[in-house]
Amino acid sequence: xxxxxxxKELETRYVMLEIKNLHARIAxxxxxxxxxxxxxxxxxxxxxxxxxxxxxxxTLAYVLAGRDDYEITEGDILWNGESIxxxxxxxxxxxxxxxxxxxxxxxxxxxxxxxxxxxxxSVRKKRGQKELTTPEFLKLVRAxxxxxxxxxxxxxxxxxxxxxxxEKKRMEILQMSVLEPTLCVLDETxxxxxxxxxxxxxxxxxxLRGPDRAMLVITHYQRLLNYIVPDKVHVLADGRIQKTGGKxxxxxxxxxxxxxxxxxxx
Amino acid sequence: MNVTTLRTKAExxxxxQFDAAAEGLPGTGWVSTLRARxxxxxxxxxxxxxxxxxxxxxxxxxxxxxxxxxxxxxxxxINAADxxxxxxxxxxxxxxRIVLVDGAYSAELSKVTAEATxxxxxxxxxxxxxxxxxxxxxxxxxxxxxxxxxxxxxxxxVLLKVRKDQDPVRPVLLVLARTAFEPSAIAVRNVISVxxxxxFTLVEAHIALDGAARGALANIxxxxxxxxxxxxxxxxxLVDQTGSTHLATWNTxxxxxxxxxxxxxxxxxxxxxxxxxxxxxxEGGKLDLSGVFLARGAExxxxxxxxxxxxxxxxxxxxxxxxxxxxxxxxxxxxxxxRPDAQKTDGKQMSQALMLSPDAQFSSKPELEIYADDVVCxxxxxxxxxxxxxxxxxxxxxxxxxxARTMLTESFVGEAIEKIENxxxxxxxxxxxxxxxxxx
Numbered sequence: 201x202x203x204x205x206x207x208k209e210l211e212t213r214y215v216m217l218e219i220k221n222l223h224a225r226i227a228x229x230x231x232x233x234x235x236x237x238x239x240x241x242x243x244x245x246x247x248x249x250x251x252x253x254x255x256x257x258x259t260l261a262y263v264l265a266g267r268d269d270y271e272i273t274e275g276d277i278l279w280n281g282e283s284i285x286x287x288x289x290x291x292x293x294x295x296x297x298x299x300x301x302x303x304x305x306x307x308x309x310x311x312x313x314x315x316x317x318x319x320x321x322s323v324r325k326k327r328g329q330k331e332l333t334t335p336e337f338l339k340l341v342r343a344x345x346x347x348x349x350x351x352x353x354x355x356x357x358x359x360x361x362x363x364x365x366x367e368k369k370r371m372e373i374l375q376m377s378v379l380e381p382t383l384c385v386l387d388e389t390x391x392x393x394x395x396x397x398x399x400x401x402x403x404x405x406x407x408l409r410g411p412d413r414a415m416l417v418i419t420h421y422q423r424l425l426n427y428i429v430p431d432k433v434h435v436l437a438d439g440r441i442q443k444t445g446g447k448x449x450x451x452x453x454x455x456x457x458x459x460x461x462x463x464x465x466x
Numbered sequence: 467m468n469v470t471t472l473r474t475k476a477e478x479x480x481x482x483q484f485d486a487a488a489e490g491l492p493g494t495g496w497v498s499t500l501r502a503r504x505x506x507x508x509x510x511x512x513x514x515x516x517x518x519x520x521x522x523x524x525x526x527x528x529x530x531x532x533x534x535x536x537x538x539x540x541x542x543x544i545n546a547a548d549x550x551x552x553x554x555x556x557x558x559x560x561x562x563r564i565v566l567v568d569g570a571y572s573a574e575l576s577k578v579t580a581e582a583t584x585x586x587x588x589x590x591x592x593x594x595x596x597x598x599x600x601x602x603x604x605x606x607x608x609x610x611x612x613x614x615x616x617x618x619x620x621x622x623x624v625l626l627k628v629r630k631d632q633d634p635v636r637p638v639l640l641v642l643a644r645t646a647f648e649p650s651a652i653a654v655r656n657v658i659s660v661x662x663x664x665x666f667t668l669v670e671a672h673i674a675l676d677g678a679a680r681g682a683l684a685n686i687x688x689x690x691x692x693x694x695x696x697x698x699x700x701x702x703x704l705v706d707q708t709g710s711t712h713l714a715t716w717n718t719x720x721x722x723x724x725x726x727x728x729x730x731x732x733x734x735x736x737x738x739x740x741x742x743x744x745x746x747x748x749e750g751g752k753l754d755l756s757g758v759f760l761a762r763g764a765e766x767x768x769x770x771x772x773x774x775x776x777x778x779x780x781x782x783x784x785x786x787x788x789x790x791x792x793x794x795x796x797x798x799x800x801x802x803x804x805r806p807d808a809q810k811t812d813g814k815q816m817s818q819a820l821m822l823s824p825d826a827q828f829s830s831k832p833e834l835e836i837y838a839d840d841v842v843c844x845x846x847x848x849x850x851x852x853x854x855x856x857x858x859x860x861x862x863x864x865x866x867x868x869x870a871r872t873m874l875t876e877s878f879v880g881e882a883i884e885k886i887e888n889x890x891x892x893x894x895x896x897x898x899x900x901x902x903x904x905x906x
Contacts, residue, residue, distance in 0.1 A: 265862045269854075293864035305859040309880020310873055315863075318873060323864035358877075375863060 215281075216414040217241040217383055222275035224263050233259040235439035236275070241383075246415040248425055250450060251436035252458035257418045258302060260436070261387040264416070265299035266292050279383065293319075294326035296382030300372040300389050307359040312371065315359045316341055320378055344377045348404045366397035373404040384408060384415040390424040402427030422454040437461035476530045477512050481505070483651075484618055487536050491621065493594035496602055503607075504617035511611050523797040523829050524739050524768040526612075530711065534683050536619055537568045537650035544645055544675060546575060552643065552673040555897040556703065559669065559890045561639040568645055569621040569652035575641075580634040590623035590655055601625075604657050604689065612713050612741070616687045619653035626668075630661040630693075637667035637699075637888060642686065644674045644708075649681040656688040660696040662721070667888055670702040672712065680709045681736075687715045692724040694748055699887055703731040704738065705898050712738040720780070722748025729886050730757035731895050732767050733902045742771035746780040746808075753782040756882045760902050761794035761826075768797040775808040778838075782812070787882045788819040789875060789903065790826035800845065801833040808838045815845040820852065820878050875903050 217240070224234040233256045241247050251257050263270050264277065266289035276283050284292050307315060321331040332340065345355060348370050360368050369389055376384055386405065390398050405428055409415065417428055425433070425447065433449040435442045435458075442461050443449065473481075484505045491501060513530060514521035549565060550557040564587070565575035571589035578587055593601055604625075605617055628634060642654060660666045672684065692698050704712055712735045720726050732738050744753055759767040773782050788796040798817035819828035832845035852874050860870035879899050886892040 265858075267858050267862075288867070289858060289861035290864050290866050290870075293862060299862050301859065301862075305856050307856065307859075307874070307877050309877035309884060315860075315873075318865050318869060319860075319863035322866060322869065326864065358880075379864065 214243045215240055216243045216279070217416070218278040220276045220278070222263070222277065223273045224259060224270045225273055227269055227271045232273075233270070233439055234263065237436075237439070237441055239434065239441060241414045241416065243414060244411040245431040246409060246417060246428060248430035248433045248447075248450060249416060249418045249436050250420065250422075250433060250453055252462055253420065255437045256439045257420075257436055258387055261299055261302075261385050261416075261418055264383075264385050265289055265297060290322065291326070293379070293381070294323045298376050298379055298381030298384050300369075300376055300384070300386045302388040302391060304360050304368040304372050306361045306363075308361050310359055312355045312357060312359045313341065316355075316375065316378055319375065323379055341378060345374055347407070348374050348377070349400055350374055365392040366394070366400075369393060369397065369401050370404070373401050377404060377408060382413050384413065386415070386417045388418060388420065390419055390421065398424060399427060422450040425450045435461055474513065474527055476527075476533045477509070479533045480615065481509060483533070483535055487619070490538075491619070492591040493597055495597050496599075497594050497597050500602070500605060501618045504614045507607075508611050508614040508618060514611050520770055520799065522831075523795070523799075524737070524766065526739075529737060529766075530683075534649040534651045534681065536621070537646050537652055544575075544643070548675055549575060549641060549643060549673075552675045553641065553671055554705075554901075555894040556639070556669070556671050559637060559639060559894050561637040561669065561890075562634070563639045563641060564624055564626075565641045565643060566622060566624075566654060567643050568650070569642075569654050571622050571624065578638070580636070584629060584632040584634050585638070586627040586629065588625040590625055590657070591621065593625055594620075606717070609687070609715070609717070612685060612739070613687055613715055616653045616655055616685045616715070619651070619685070620655040620687075621653060623655040623657070625657045627659040628661060628664040628666045628696075631663040632661075633665040637669050637891065639669045639671060642670065642672045642684070644678045644682055644684070644710075646682065647677060647679050649679045649683075651683040651685070653685045654687070656686070658688065658690045658698075660690070660692045660698045660724075662693040663695045664693075665697045667699040667891070668701070669891055670700075672702070672704040672706075674706065674708045674710070678708055682708065682710045683713075684710065685713045687717070690716065690718040690726070692718070692720050692726055694722040695724060696721060697725045699727045699729075699891075701729045701731075701886060701891055701895065703895060703898060704735060705731070705733040705902060706735040709736040711736055713741075714738070715741040716743065718742075718744045719747045720744065720751040720753060723750040724748070725752040726754070727885070727887060728753075728755045729882075729895070730769070731760075731899060732757070732769070733760040733898070734762065734765055735767065736765060738767045740767075740769045742769070743774070744771070744782070745774040746777050749777050749779045751777075751780040753780070753784075754885060755783065756785040756885045757787070758879045758882050758899055759786070759788040759796055760879075760899065761788070761796055762791035763794060764792065765794045766797075767794075768799070770797070770799040772801045772803065773813065775802065775804045775811045775813065777805075778808050779810040780808070780812075782814070784815040784817075785882050785885065786817045787879050788817075788828060789822060789879060790819055790828055791822040793823070793825045793827075795827045795829070797829045798847070799831040799833070801835065802843060802845070804834075804836040804838050804841050804843065806837040809840040811838060811841040811843065813841070813843040816847070818848045818850075818878075820850060820875060822851075822875075872904060876900055879903070
């Protein structure tokens with residue numbers, strides 16, 4: 201599909217995520233991080249957000265997931281046409297929002313299986329679906345885990361405790377595929393991973409690409425986008441989207457770096 | 467100058483109770499003398515109070531206003547099913563069982579299948595009556611006021627020995643059951659010996675049966691001796707709902723290359739003081755001590771331990787975790803002594819409290835006394851609320867806040883419970899702890 205054709209189609213395609221003039225600041229000290237973000241992700245598309253360190257990428261991810269360390273001072277986030285700003289993180293998750301963390305948390309004393317089950321049954325309950333029985337659940341998780349190369353033994357261990365960087369990221373993708381969100385936000389999923397781990401994680405993510413799902417892939421480097429090829433690339437700097445383009449924009453950035461945008465922002 | 471020590475009401479009651487009960491307590495001859503001396507030793511110092519450093523946070527003189535009378539021996543009408551019901555998940559542990567009812571050994575309710583060549587078991591009361599001379603050496607003279615009271619009043623307990631190189635495989639479940647409808651006091655003394663190369667798992671369960679009176683007082687002393695190369699897992703659990711006062715003392719000596727893993731679950735007594743004194747008696751000994759204390763309302767749980775690295779090349783680990791709600795007060799005092807000879811000592815200690823209420827209180831006092839120079843020793847203490855980042859992580863996965871909080875609280879105590887080796891025991895203790903946490 202050529203760019204021109206897509207441009208036309210965009211207007212008519214159903215918009216899943218719409219971020220309008222979003223301003224956010226750190227609740228504790230009032231530092232403004234997001235300074236008017238406008239972004240539209242239509243159904244079925246994968247958009248990449250690239251930007252220098254400190255540009256507000258992770259803040260955007262957290263704000264989408266509903267972290268209360270940030271205050272929204274202006275603007276709105278619409279998910280399937282509905283504002284999610286007033287929703288708690290768990291309500292957003294039930295609505296289909298999923299954030300794969302840059303630094304996944306360790307939960308000692310809670311087996312990965314137990315955690316996954318609590319999460320899945322919570323969202324299923326809120327989505328009006330029946331909770332899964334133990335055999336149904338085990339079958340589902342084992343199948344998805346096998347696809348991602350997650351060993352059974354790992355599922356018995358406390359969540360993320362003693363996992364390597366790659367294992368933690370794989371676990372995030374496993375959670376994502378089990379919870380079947382409709383908006384996947386991946387925050388620096390490639391950071392700290394070697395090429396093999398990036399490939400596994402990317403393949404797992406690519407499997408989730410589909411016509412009913414939107415994805416935001418946040419990354420500093422272009423390399424992840426070789427595996428998860430985006431429909432669009434947005435450059436975020438100084439709390440605003442500075443430029444939007446096709447996947448070739450990522451390659452340009454790889455060559456020229458973010459210097460131009462940082463200069464512009466300053 | 468003569469100083470007249472004023473006795474508190476409780477101290478006077480204890481003396482009167484002793485004078486009244488002494489005749490009926492098991493043992494004559496040296497046993498009677500031992501009891502009388504212990505009572506005098508207690509009377510000389512009285513109940514421990516806050517001006518004594520180790521009792522700074524648990525002022526027994528202040529808190530023990532009235533002491534219930536010792537439980538008079540009574541015929542027991544309870545059966546194994548009653549015990550099982552009170553044990554809850556602990557009953558499911560596949561174990562040999564020894565039962566003491568109101569401080570008296572019950573032959574009917576006890577069942578030990580291990581051969582006498584593996585485990586030697588005697589009732590302390592029976593042996594005190596016989597008073598063989600070897601028994602006299604089992605009672606240390608310098609255990610402090612609480613142990614002295616125990617020595618004066620001890621009614622029964624077990625003398626248990628796991629013979630050299632034996633492994634009974636199944637744990638022994640030692641049940642200390644209370645049935646009395648009147649508040650009463652019990653004093654039990656257990657003497658456990660794990661001989662060279664032997665292995666043993668002991669689970670102490672302190673329970674109150676349906677209808678047991680509130681406000682009871684228990685003073686339990688357990689002496690454990692591990693000979694060279696022995697391994698012992700020692701687990702104690704107390705989940706109280708009867709506003710009782712629980713004074714428990716563990717005195718453990720760890721022989722050369724021996725391993726001792728101790729765990730204590732203490733939930734909801736009105737007041738508990740867990741004294742743990744560990745002494746390394748031979749090189750290469752290993753200690754792994756952990757515990758969970760759970761308190762709400764005005765409950766008060768004090769864990770005070772002293773680990774004495776008296777010899778070189780021993781390793782000690784301590785991890786204690788508390789969950790405190792309401793106006794509860796949790797205390798952890800942990801002293802590690804490294805004697806001048808004890809080079810190559812490796813000691814680490816951690817105490818952590820999770821505060822569920824702004825009015826709860828946690829007092830932590832780690833103390834390191836190090837007299838050797840080639841040692842690795844460390845300690846840490848934390849006192850926190852539920853981690854906001856973890857809570858957000860759980861909620862971002864769709865888990866509602868109340869479920870996430872419960873899960874994170876369980877995770878917090880789970881880290882200590884995971885240290886229990888025996889799977890049955892670990893699961894039973896986990897179930898008890900989770901039951902308490904969810905009973906909010």
